[in-house]
Amino acid sequence: MRNINAVNPSFNNPTESKPRRVPLGRSDLEVSPVGTGTWQWGGAFYWGYGRSYTDEDLAAAYAASIENGINWFDTAEIYGRGKSEIILGKHVNSSNSNNPDSPKALIATKFFPYPWRLHKSTLRRALKASLQRLNTESIDIYQIHFPFRPRSFQYWVDALAGAAEDGLVKAVGVSNFSAEQTKCAHEMLDRKGIVLAANQVGYSLLNRKIESNGVLETCRDLDVSVISYGPLAEGLLSGKYRPDNPPPFMRKWRWARKRLKMLPPLISLMSDIASAYDASPSQVALNWLMQKDTLPIPGAKSAMQAKDNATAMTWSLANDEFEALNMATEQYLPGR
Numbered sequence: 001m002r003n004i005n006a007v008n009p010s011f012n013n014p015t016e017s018k019p020r021r022v023p024l025g026r027s028d029l030e031v032s033p034v035g036t037g038t039w040q041w042g043g044a045f046y047w048g049y050g051r052s053y054t055d056e057d058l059a060a061a062y063a064a065s066i067e068n069g070i071n072w073f074d075t076a077e078i079y080g081r082g083k084s085e086i087i088l089g090k091h092v093n094s095s096n097s098n099n100p101d102s103p104k105a106l107i108a109t110k111f112f113p114y115p116w117r118l119h120k121s122t123l124r125r126a127l128k129a130s131l132q133r134l135n136t137e138s139i140d141i142y143q144i145h146f147p148f149r150p151r152s153f154q155y156w157v158d159a160l161a162g163a164a165e166d167g168l169v170k171a172v173g174v175s176n177f178s179a180e181q182t183k184c185a186h187e188m189l190d191r192k193g194i195v196l197a198a199n200q201v202g203y204s205l206l207n208r209k210i211e212s213n214g215v216l217e218t219c220r221d222l223d224v225s226v227i228s229y230g231p232l233a234e235g236l237l238s239g240k241y242r243p244d245n246p247p248p249f250m251r252k253w254r255w256a257r258k259r260l261k262m263l264p265p266l267i268s269l270m271s272d273i274a275s276a277y278d279a280s281p282s283q284v285a286l287n288w289l290m291q292k293d294t295l296p297i298p299g300a301k302s303a304m305q306a307k308d309n310a311t312a313m314t315w316s317l318a319n320d321e322f323e324a325l326n327m328a329t330e331q332y333l334p335g336r
Helices: 055-067 079-098 120-134 153-165 179-191 215-222 233-238 251-262 264-275 281-291 303-314 319-328
Strands: 072-074 106-111 139-144 169-175 196-202 225-229
Touching (some): 055 079, 079 120, 153 169, 153 179, 233 281, 281 303
């Protein structure tokens, strides 16, 4: 096995007591390089919540995330129709009450611009509903989930700025914004003295669109953090699915026919790399995203998954491994 300490000197170094933190854009928040996504928390129809995993599993996933250095969790008002926020809020507050001296976990959530939400007051009401479900007085990172019409994205960015000015939001973010939309949002907020901290977009070894559509470059130029959702392509990059063993529930129909037959060579490469670090293919996928200077938010439905995700922060891909992954996934760059 490769000497991990040679790759990352702080790994298992007893003098390195503090977990690694990085700034979220130009905001005052510092986050772990990997967060925990909670789309699955409460998602019965798509993910199988209550059937293949329980509230006890999610409690263990939360605890394992914190114990292994993850300090932030991403949710949204639409995840499980608010259930995800309720579950997350329960664990954040319970953990803090049990250990009041420990830093409180950061929460990122999102406003969904439903077509019937036509006035800025609806963002404020949605925000307050999220605050109630999360049982907190302010949101650490509040994001516009999509730049959907009929209202323009500028309208909602302005409403979000108002919430930040009133102290209900500590950091402002957007999600699924194009390069031009990101530039515009950044300019609008900057005029009000507010930082655009992050743009959350789909990004993985199987989805490299933001490298060719200008989003990644724009965010780097503006010092806006890229939060990578779907970093494991809904489990496809974990190595546990094959053409004869597709993902369960709705994911089977969404992914199986398009990607599973193409995956074996990539998973083989990822497994070879992982074996050198006593790691997993999932950690390889997350490591690649971190070396792209983005913040992946893999989901976790168990303590084992949460610990595996967090362990990706303890080692780094070698340059030749990073380039091999780039070459192996060039087909997922649009225009190639």
